[in-house]
Amino acid sequence: MKSKTSPPRNPTLGEKLHHLLISQEGVLFVIMLVSVLFLATRTDKFLTVDNLLQQGRFMTEVGLIAIPMTYIIITGGIDLSVGSILGLTAIVLGWTWQELGFPLELAIITGILSGTIAGFVNGLFIVRVGVPPLIMTLATLALYRGLAEGISEARSARGYPEWFFQLGQGEFLGIPTQLWLLIIAVVIFGIILARTRLGRALYAIGNNETGARFSGLTVNRYLLFIYTFSGFMSGVAGYIFVSRVSTTRSDMGTGIELDVIAAVVLGGTSIFGGTGSIPGTIVGVVLIQLLKNGLTLSGVTSDATIVVIGSVLIFAILVNNFIQSRRSEN
Amino acid sequence: MMTEAPLLQLAEINKHFPGVHALKNVHFDVRRGEVHALIGENGAGKSTMIKIVSGVYQPETGAIQLEGQRVHFANPREAQRAGIATIYQELGLYPELSVAENIFMGHAPTKNRGFFQTIDWERMEQGAEALLAELNIYNLDVQAKVGTLNVGNRQRVEIAKALSLDARILIMDEPTAALTESDVEQLFSIVRLLRERGVSIIYISHRLNEVFELADRVTVLRDGEYIGTNDVADTSESELISMMVGRTIENLFPKQAAEIGDVVLEVRNLNRPPLTRDISFSVRAGEIVGLAGLVGSGRSETAQVIFGVLPAESGTILLNGEAVEIHRPSEAVRHGIGYVPEDRGRQGLVREMTLRENTSMAVLESVSRNTFVNRAEERRLANHSIQQLSIRATGPEQIVNKLSGGNQQKVVVSKWLASNPKLLIMDEPTRGVDVGAKSEIHRLMSQLAAEEGLAILMISSELPEILGMSDRILVMREGHLVGEFSRAEATQELIAHAMMSEEARRTSEASA
Numbered sequence: 001m002k003s004k005t006s007p008p009r010n011p012t013l014g015e016k017l018h019h020l021l022i023s024q025e026g027v028l029f030v031i032m033l034v035s036v037l038f039l040a041t042r043t044d045k046f047l048t049v050d051n052l053l054q055q056g057r058f059m060t061e062v063g064l065i066a067i068p069m070t071y072i073i074i075t076g077g078i079d080l081s082v083g084s085i086l087g088l089t090a091i092v093l094g095w096t097w098q099e100l101g102f103p104l105e106l107a108i109i110t111g112i113l114s115g116t117i118a119g120f121v122n123g124l125f126i127v128r129v130g131v132p133p134l135i136m137t138l139a140t141l142a143l144y145r146g147l148a149e150g151i152s153e154a155r156s157a158r159g160y161p162e163w164f165f166q167l168g169q170g171e172f173l174g175i176p177t178q179l180w181l182l183i184i185a186v187v188i189f190g191i192i193l194a195r196t197r198l199g200r201a202l203y204a205i206g207n208n209e210t211g212a213r214f215s216g217l218t219v220n221r222y223l224l225f226i227y228t229f230s231g232f233m234s235g236v237a238g239y240i241f242v243s244r245v246s247t248t249r250s251d252m253g254t255g256i257e258l259d260v261i262a263a264v265v266l267g268g269t270s271i272f273g274g275t276g277s278i279p280g281t282i283v284g285v286v287l288i289q290l291l292k293n294g295l296t297l298s299g300v301t302s303d304a305t306i307v308v309i310g311s312v313l314i315f316a317i318l319v320n321n322f323i324q325s326r327r328s329e330n
Numbered sequence: 331m332m333t334e335a336p337l338l339q340l341a342e343i344n345k346h347f348p349g350v351h352a353l354k355n356v357h358f359d360v361r362r363g364e365v366h367a368l369i370g371e372n373g374a375g376k377s378t379m380i381k382i383v384s385g386v387y388q389p390e391t392g393a394i395q396l397e398g399q400r401v402h403f404a405n406p407r408e409a410q411r412a413g414i415a416t417i418y419q420e421l422g423l424y425p426e427l428s429v430a431e432n433i434f435m436g437h438a439p440t441k442n443r444g445f446f447q448t449i450d451w452e453r454m455e456q457g458a459e460a461l462l463a464e465l466n467i468y469n470l471d472v473q474a475k476v477g478t479l480n481v482g483n484r485q486r487v488e489i490a491k492a493l494s495l496d497a498r499i500l501i502m503d504e505p506t507a508a509l510t511e512s513d514v515e516q517l518f519s520i521v522r523l524l525r526e527r528g529v530s531i532i533y534i535s536h537r538l539n540e541v542f543e544l545a546d547r548v549t550v551l552r553d554g555e556y557i558g559t560n561d562v563a564d565t566s567e568s569e570l571i572s573m574m575v576g577r578t579i580e581n582l583f584p585k586q587a588a589e590i591g592d593v594v595l596e597v598r599n600l601n602r603p604p605l606t607r608d609i610s611f612s613v614r615a616g617e618i619v620g621l622a623g624l625v626g627s628g629r630s631e632t633a634q635v636i637f638g639v640l641p642a643e644s645g646t647i648l649l650n651g652e653a654v655e656i657h658r659p660s661e662a663v664r665h666g667i668g669y670v671p672e673d674r675g676r677q678g679l680v681r682e683m684t685l686r687e688n689t690s691m692a693v694l695e696s697v698s699r700n701t702f703v704n705r706a707e708e709r710r711l712a713n714h715s716i717q718q719l720s721i722r723a724t725g726p727e728q729i730v731n732k733l734s735g736g737n738q739q740k741v742v743v744s745k746w747l748a749s750n751p752k753l754l755i756m757d758e759p760t761r762g763v764d765v766g767a768k769s770e771i772h773r774l775m776s777q778l779a780a781e782e783g784l785a786i787l788m789i790s791s792e793l794p795e796i797l798g799m800s801d802r803i804l805v806m807r808e809g810h811l812v813g814e815f816s817r818a819e820a821t822q823e824l825i826a827h828a829m830m831s832e833e834a835r836r837t838s839e840a841s842a
Contacts, residue, residue: 196701197694204691207682214639214677215691215745216663274682 024268025280027320032287035312039294046294057176057244059289061086061237061253063282064182065260066267067189068230070281073264074193075205076273077133079227081122082234082260084144086253089115089238091148094157094248104164112235118144119231123224133227141257148250157248168243178240185233190278198222206273263288266313268320287312335398337362337530338383338414338499343392345378352378353389356556358549360499363528365521367535367545367562370574371793371826375554376534380501383532384416385409415492416501423484423491425477430458432476433491461490465520482513489520500524501532506540507626518544536624538567538830550574567831568823575793575822584773585799586780591615593651594785595667595753597636600645605631607809609645613753615783618775620790620800622825628809629789630672633755636787637669638662649752663692668746670739672757672789678742679730686712686726688741692749715744720770736767743771747778754778757789772799793822805829 020026040047065082072079093111096102102110122140125131170177193199201222204212213219234253242248267284269276291312295305336359345353353375360366370376381387383394385403394401396412403409406416423432431438431454439453458472467486476484485505492500502521506514521531521544533545541548542562550557550573557573596612605628613619623629634640636647638656646653649665656662662669671677679688690697690708697707712726719740723733730741739759746754759775760768776799778784790796796803803820805813805828813828 195703197698197703198701200687200691200694200703204680204683204687208676208680210676211678211680212691213659214637214669214671215680216660216749217691217694218658218660 022323024275024320024324025277025283027323028266028268028280028283028287028316031312031316031319032283032290035287035294036290039290039298042294042298045297051293051297053174053176053179055289055293056179056182058293059285060176060178060182061241062256062259062263062289063285064185064233064237064240065230065256066263066281066285067185067278068226068233069260069264070267070269070276070278071189071193071202071226072133072230073261073269073271074202074273074276075223075226076209077126077223077227078137078261078271079119079122079133079230080137080257081118081140081144082230083253083256084141084148085115085118085231085234086238086241086256087250088118088144088148089235090242090248090252091152091250093239093242095151098157098159104161108239112232112239115235115238116228116232119234120224120228122231123227126227127220127224145250145254152248152250154250158246160242160246165243165246168240168245178244181236181240186278186282190282193278198225202226203274206270206275259288262313266316287316336360337397339395340379340383341393341395343379343382343389343394345382345387345389350554352554353382354554354556355392356551356554358383358556358559360530360532361546362530363525364546365525365531365533365544367533367541367548368551369535369538369541369548369570370551370557371791373553373792374551374574376551377503378554379551380416380503380532380534383409383499384414384501410495410497413496413498414501415495415497415499416503417485417488417492417505418503423476423487426475428473428475429470429479429487430455430472432487433458433461433472433494435491437494457494458490461493462486464493465490466523480513481508482510482516485509485513485517486520489524497529499530499532501534503534504536505533506535506537536830538570541570542567568827571826571830572823575826584776585618586776588616588618588776588780588801589783590617590801591783594649595636595787596648596651598646598648600632600635600642600647602631602635602640602643603809604628605809606635606640606642609635609806609811611804611811611814613785613787615752615785616779617801618779618786618788618799620788620796620803621806622790622793622796622803622829623806624829625791627806627829629806630757631809632806633669633757633787633789636662637667637755663749666750666752668692668749668751668754670742670746670754670756670759672761674735674738674742674762679738681729681731681738683730684727685716685721685723685730685733685741688730689715689726689744689748692745711748715741715748718747719744719774734764734767736763739763739771740767743774751784753785753787755787755789758791759788760790760792760795775799793825796825797822 036047045051069079069082089111092114093107096110097104097107118140122137125136126133167177172180193202201212201217204217205219205222209219238253241252263284264276264281265271266287267276267280267282269281288309291309292305295308296302300308338360340356340358343353343356356375356379358379368376368379378387382389385406385408388404401412403412424435434454434457439450439457440447441450455472462468462470462472465486470483470486476487479487489500505517509517524531535541545562547559548562548565548570549559550570552574592615593612594615598610600606600609609632621629631640635642636656638658638661641657647656648654654665656665675681680691686708689712694703697704697711709726715721716723716726721737721740721744723737730738733741756775760771763771775786775788779786788799797820801817803815803825804811805825807829815824
C-alpha cells in the first residue's frame with residue numbers, strides 16, 4: 001500500500017492515447033473502423049458520402065432513444081416500452097391532426113407530450129409502487145401499443161403539408177436535418193452524463209442504490225426523471241419517424257427497443273448498471289447501422305446479415321471483456 | 331450424576347483469525363442431559379466456540395473428547411454424524427419444500443423401483459409425524475411448505491430435523507431472538523422434554539432470565555477467554571454480569587473535555603414499532619452521547635428513524651429547537667444530520683467509485699456550479715480528507731473498494747464531515763477496523779466535539795468504547811429507552827445490567 005504513494009504526475013500524451021485506445025469506447029471504435037474498411041473492400045457503394053449520410057438519417061431514431069436508455073441502464077434499470085411509446089406518439093400526432101383537426105404544430109406537441117406522459121407513468125410505478133422496471137415496461141410495451149392501435153383503428157394518417165417533411169427528409173448544410181438533432185443531443189446529453197450532478201447520481205444509483213440513498217441523494221426523483229426523459233425522447237423519435245416516412249401507422253417502432261438496447265450494451269454500458277457512456281452508445285449505434293447497410297450492399301441476404309450482426313455483437317463484447325479484465329488486473 | 335464423566339469435553343482450545351485471538355485456552359464441558367448456557371458479550375468468542383464444536387472451524391490447539399474418546403471434526407457433517415446438531419439464528423431450512431422434506435433433507439427414506447431408487451414419501455411423512463410427536467407437536471402439517479410457517483414452527487421443524495439425525499448434543503444459538511412470547515414458552519417445554527430424554531443442550535443467549543429459567547450450568551466467556559462455569563442454582567444475575575464485563579478499560583480513548591452547549595437534537599416520543607417505541611432524548615452541541623444496547627435492541631433502527639430511512643410513525647424531532655419533518659435521508663442531510671451507518675459496504679459507500687466521488691457525495695450541490703460538478707473542488711476536498719483523517723490511499727482517484735476496512739470507514743466519516751453537519755450519528759464507528767484506525771477515529775470524534783461543537787450520537791456494542799467516549803450514555807432494550815447514565819456514574823456493570831436485565835426495564839418504567 002505504502003509503496004504506491006508516489007506523488008501523482010500528469011500523464012504524457014502517449015499514455016493518454018494508450019488509455020483511450022484500451023477504453024471500452026476505444027476498443028469498440030477500432031472494431032468499427034475494421035468493419036468499415038472490410039465492407040468498403042466488398043462493395044464500392046458502401047463508403048460514399050451519400051450512402052453514409054443516408055445511414056445517418058436511418059439511425060437517428062435509434063440514436064435518440066439510446067441516449068435515455070443509456071441513462072436508465074446505467075442505473076440498473078431497463079425500458080422496454082420505447083418502441084410502443086414511439087408508435088403511440090406517431091398515432092396521437094396523426095389522429096389529433098386528421099381526426100380532431102388540431103393545427104399540425106399543436107398535434108406535434110401533443111404527440112410528444114403523450115410520449116412524455118407515457119414515460120412518466122412508467123417512472124411513477126417504478127419509483128412509487130416499486131414495480132421492477134423490466135416488469136413495468138414489459139407491461140406498458142403491450143399497453144401503449146394497444147392504445148395506439150385502439151386510437152388509430154387500423155387507419156393511417158397521410159397527406160401532411162410539405163414543411164412537415166423538412167425534419168425527416170430534408171437537409172441542412174448538406175447533412176440530413178435529423179442528424180443535426182442527433183449530434184446536438186449526443187453532445188449535450190453526453191456532457192450532462194459525464195459532468196453534472198445528474199450524471200454522477202445515475203452512476204452512484206447503478207453501483208449501489210442504498211448507498212446513494214444513505215448519502216442523501218434524491219434517488220426517486222432522478223429515476224422518475226430518466227423514465228420521463230425516455231418517454232420524451234421516444235416521442236421526438238416518433239415525430240421524426242412520421243416525418244421521414246410521410247405516414248402514420250400504429251405498428252411504427254415495433255421491436256426498436258431491441259436495437260436500442262443492443263447498441264447501448266454493445267457500447268460498453270453494463271446491463272447490471274454502474275458503468276457506461278454516451279460516446280460508447282453512439283459508436284454502438286453507428287456500428288450496428290453500418291454493418292446492416294454494408295452487408296446488404298455487399299449482396300448478403302437479410303437472414304445472413306442478422307447472423308453476422310449477432311456474431312459481431314458477441315465478438316465485440318468478448319474482446320472488450322477480455323481487455324477490460326486484463327486492464328483491471330494491472 | 332454430578333460425578334459422571336462429561337459427554338463432551340473441550341480443553342485448551344485456541345483459535346486465531348487475522349488480527350484476533352478469538353479463543354484463548356478455552357475449556358468447556360457438557361454433561362449428559364443438561365442444559366448448559368453459554369454467555370458473553372458480542373465478540374466474546376461464543377460463536378467461534380460453537381463452530382468448533384459443530385465442525386465448522388478446526389481448533390489450532392487443544393482437544394475435543396466425546397464420551398472420553400478424542401475426536402476430530404473436519405467438517406460439519408462429521409460432527410453431525412457424531413450426534414452434534416446446531417440450530418442457528420438464521421434458520422437453515424428450505425422455504426419451498428415441505429416440513430417432511432426439510433426434516434429428512436439429505437437422508438430421506440428410499441425404496442427400490444427396478445433400476446431407480448425413489449423417495450418413499452409415505453415413510454418420510456410418517457417418520458416426520460413421529461418425530462414431531464416425540465416433541466409433543468401434533469398440530470403441524472408435514473406436507474405444508476416451510477415458507478408458510480411462522481418462526482416458532484420453523485424452529486420446531488429444525489429441532490425435529492436435528493432429532494432425525496439422532497442428535498445427542500443440540501446447540502441452540504439465540505433461539506428466542508425472533509420468537510413471540512407463546513413460542514418461547516413452547517420452546518422451553520421442548521427443551522425440558524429433550525433434557526429428560528438425556529439430550530444435552532448448549533444454549534446461547536443474551537437474556538439472563540432465560541439462563542436462570544432453563545439452564546443447569548452456565549459458562550462465561552469474555553474476550554476469547556474462559557472466565558468460569560457456575561451451577562445456575564448457586565449464582566446470581568449480578569455475579570454473571572460482572573463475570574461478563576469485568577474488563578479493565580485501557581486508556582485507549584483520550585477524550586478531550588468539551589464545553590457542552592445548547593441542545594442540537596431533541597426527539598420526543600419517537601415511535602416506529604417494533605424497534606423504536608416512545609423514544610425521547612436530546613443531544614447537545616459538543617456532547618458525545620453513547621447509545622448502548624444488545625444487537626436487536628433497536629439502536630440502529632432509532633438512528634434510521636432520525637435520519638429518515640425508516641420515517642417515524644409519530645413523535646417529534648427538533649433541531650436547534652425547531653420541529654422538523656424528516657421523511658427521507660435527503661431531508662435529514664439538508665437539516666444538517668450526518669449518518670455513518672453500521673453496514674459500511676452497503677449503506678455507507680459506493681465502493682465501486684473513487685474516493686473523490688465518495689467524499690463529495692453528500693455535498694454534490696455545494697461542489698457544483700450550475701449543476702456541473704467541479705472536479706477540481708472535489709479533488710481539493712478529497713485531498714483535504716486524506717490529510718485530515720490520514721487515509722492511506724494512493725490519491726483521490728483510488729477506487730474505494732481497494733482500501734482497507736479502516737480506511738474505508740474514514741472515507742465514510744470524511745463524506746459526512748464535508749457536509750458540515752450539526753449532528754453526526756455514528757453507528758458502530760469502529761467495527762471491523764484495525765487498532766490504529768480505531769484510535770484515530772476516536773481522536774477525531776473527540777476533537778470534533780470539543781473544538782467544533784459537533785453533537786455526536788454514537789451507537790456501539792463495545793462497552794469500553796461507550797464508556798470511554800461518551801459524555802452521557804443511553805441504554806436501549808427491545809425498542810425502549812431503559813436507562814440514562816452520566817459519564818461519572820456509568821460503570822460496565824450498570825450498563826450491562828440495563829442492557830440485559832428484565833428488572834432494569836421494570837424499574838426504569840416504574841420511576842418514569
